[in-house]
Amino acid sequence: MQDKKFFDKVKFLLDNCRLGVLSTEMQDKPYANLIAFIPFCDYKKIIFFTPSNTRKYMNLSNNKNASIFIDNRSNSDADIAEASAVNASGKAVEIKNKQEKTEILSEFIKKHPAMEDFIKVPSTVMFQLNVETYYFVEHFQQVVEIHLTP
Amino acid sequence: MKHLITIDGISNRSKNLCGGKAFNLAELRRLGFSIPKTAVLTTEAYHKFITSTGLMEIIFREIGRKDFADMRWEELWDVSLRIKNHFIKTSVSKDFEHEMNFFIKDFFGKVPLAVRSSAPGEDSGKNSFAGLHESYVNLTEPTEVFESIKLVWASLWSVSSLLYRRELQLDPGKSSMAVVIQEMVNGDVSGVAFSISPDRSDQTAVEAVYGLNQGMVDGTVEPDRWHVDRQKEVITTHFPASARKIYIAPSKSGTEKKRLPSEKASLPPLNNNQVMLVARCAMDQETYWRHPRDTEWTFKQDQFTVLQSRPITSAEKKVDKNKSFYNNLLSSFEELKTIRRKIENEILPEMRKSAENFAGQRLETLSNEELLENVRKRRKKCVEFNQSYWNYCIPFGHGVRLFGEIYNRRLKPEDPYEFVFLLHSPEILSVKRNRNLMELAKTLFEKNLVNTLNCKDFGKIPKNIQSQIMELAESITGMQLKTIKDVPDSFIKILPAYNKEITLNKAKNVSQQEKFFSAFKKNELGFAEELLDLARTSYKMRDDDNIFLISVKNELKRALSEAEKRLKTTPDKFLSQELSKGIPELHGSPPVAMEKSKSAGVRIKYRQLVGQPAGQGKTTGKARVVNDFKDLFSFKKGEIMVCDAVEPEMTFVAPLAAAIVERRGGMLIHGAIIAREYGLPCVTGVPGAAQRIKTGDTISVDGWLGIVTLDETIERR
Secondary structure (H helix, E strand, C coil): CCHHHHHHHHHHHHHHEEEEEEEEEEEEEEEEEEEEEEECCCEEEEEEEEECCCCHHHHHHHCCCCEEEEEECCCCCCCCHHHCCCCCCEEEEECCCCHHHHHHHHHHHHHHHHHHHHHHHCCCCEEEEEEEEEEEEEEECCCEEEEECC | CCCCEHHHHHCCHHHHHHHHHHHHHHHHHHHCCCCCCEEEECHHHHHHHHCCCCCHHHHHHHHHCHHHHHHHHHHHHHHHHHHHHHHHHHHCHHHHHHHHHHHHHHHCCHHHHHEEEEECCCCCCCCCCCCCCCCEEECCCHHHHHHHHHHHHHHHHHHHHHHHHCCCCCCCCCCEEEEEEEECCCCCCEEEEEEECCCCCCEEEEEEEEECCCHCCCCCCEEEEEEEEECCEEEEEEECCCCEEEEEEEEEEEEEEEEECCHHCCCCCCHHHHHHHHHHHHHHHHHHHHEEEEEEEECCCCCEEEEEEEEEEHHHHHCCHHHHHHHHHHHHHHHHHHHHHHHHHHHHHHHHHHHHHCCCCCCCHHCHHHHHHHHHHHHHHHHHHHHHHHHHHHHHHHHHHHHHHHHHHCCCCCCCCHHHHCCCHHHHCCHHHHHHHHHHHHHHHHHHCCHHHHCCCCHHHHHHHHHHHHHHHHHHHCCCCCCCCHHHHHHHHHHHHHHHHHCCCCCCCCCHHHHHHCCCCCCHHHHHHHHHHHHHHHHHHHHHHHHHHHHHHHHHHHHHHHHHHHHCCCCCCHHHHHCCCCCCCCCCCCCCCCCCCCCCCCEEEEEECCCCECCCCEEEEEEEEEEEEEEHHHCCCCCEEECCCCCHHHHHHHHHHHHEEEEECCCCHHHHHHHHHHHCEEEECCCCCCHCCCCCCEEEECCCCCEECCCCCCCCC
């Protein structure tokens, strides 16, 4: 198997899954919730949105370390062998630059058209996870780390 | 019962629920052929069983452990063994038992039954799963019926089935199985018929044996054979069996072989009228289905009964070559006994004799022409023995597999590899050699000779110890040493590391052996004893045959070294040509190179690699990747051996290793055998093991789960 194939599999998951689980942390307490996302900048970044009054926003404001878990489970018996998952780990930062935001918004809406209303309101904040490492798992226990260099 | 349909209840709509075999039987009955009283347990019963017991997830986990296409057949056999063991261990529900009991009594009464596979797609126009799934006959107790149904279900996951499905690219995750339950017809004469003979398209072929046809199907009883002209409907040729000696009869434990009475042995099992009746039955089916048919039938007191019928498919023809290979995997007990005799009485003595003969030759005294001739002879022997190795020694390894299958069926162990503990043998040649290495190292320490040896102060080493050092150095390096001074430095350097106490895994005590025998009835004990003895020999020989083969290969190496030496001073075209041919590859496939391809700004790091569990235990340590024979001499006590494939000449480092990891998969490969002998954790079938792991990496080997974890932060846990 080619080593490159693993990164291709990660890309496939990022392109085709719509929701992922964002994990943040506050005062040593982990917190996880579902988010809609898109991969961006040649898979070096993952973009997501959150209202600014949420727990995840507060957590990220205090601690940028975050991870997003994305998988292709189908909730069937076959999952144990056939599901694959990726854990993208890195630092999440808010994107404030207007020009940058506009460019990303249009990409985001292409994948999540129903979320246009949600992401365009002023109280919603755009985040990018700067991915340092992808942890890719398949065949139940096979784990590969993909380290991205900035 | 909800999931049982009688043969007359089968319709086109229930085809998928009943599977191909049952559907074909229903068709035959509609056509007016006599078939045994039959019912079918539908695929829904199978699904209910595997989903309600969690087996479904276990199956997925096992077949999804690695990419299906990447698994060697040895690994598939392991997968199959583990899945089957789960079926064997898992009980059917009380409700199922109750309903089945009621149905059997009501529909069949108190008669012996047969249960047969009937997978959807089986015996269809596209695919024939002939011989891949299992049937059980002469079942007299309801518990036997339940157990046999589970075994038929489990046969969906036999290694042959998995290989066949892979060949045809069928999704094993979508596989399912119905079970035909039939009244047993204990025929006087049985056989098969091909509406078009496999070897002559203008003929119908009929094959027949006395008794049940199980013996003919598995090849233990040779049939009489007839050709019938399809146009003229006359018998054209009769090919009598070379000897009619035995027949298969029903017995309390299923079936048994019996000696054929002399009055029958002298007569063909069918008369001409019966041959024509069978041939017409096959041809009539072909006319109806508009496709050539393969039919199993039986005569009982002149009553003709069709047992099953299937199309002769193009898919069957396409994979014919492979099918003989699949069937090889299931060499019967009798065949294995014959192979054993051949190996013990001919092949191994010849290998030993050749190696000794070559070793006794003084190559330096030969002229160049004589040396050339000598090298060619050695090469020829290497090639011949390699062929024998593949033809006999490899198939004989199935002795262990046969034992494992039977052991698990009878004892239903928690651990599907429990049977291996009955096979350990201190007499394995490589284990014996390693014991000698350890004793020699101990002696060197006791007599304070380690430094003397390191300083090469050979005069101070007693002659008997010198001889031991030379003998072991020769056995490991394959070199022929004239004096102690010729012993390579690498061997001298590694020898002291063998000064360690090792507890070998011993064959389990007598009570465990008794436990095995207690699973057999009195009249089966002879078979059980013979089977265990055969498996022990098969296990031991799996390693020993290689040691002999390597000794012949080393002799070729020696002659080539002599040629190389001469060529340095005197050119010789023919010797040079012979030298350039190198050493023939004797075992297995060459290492699988990993294709490397990097993406800019991306670094791949393998964190956890999945293989097959091959030696129980867990340990953490530094990896030593062995890519070359020379790497073995850098091995440090306590390191983990990582390689593409453990070849028999590499097993001398096993006593120093903390664990073994290799790319080649299977529970019967050398790495796994030697690891078990030393009680080392072992994971085999790890893709790219020797490339993805580097010497010096800290790795954790989990031989229970078949997982290797690479992480510099791992601590001993």
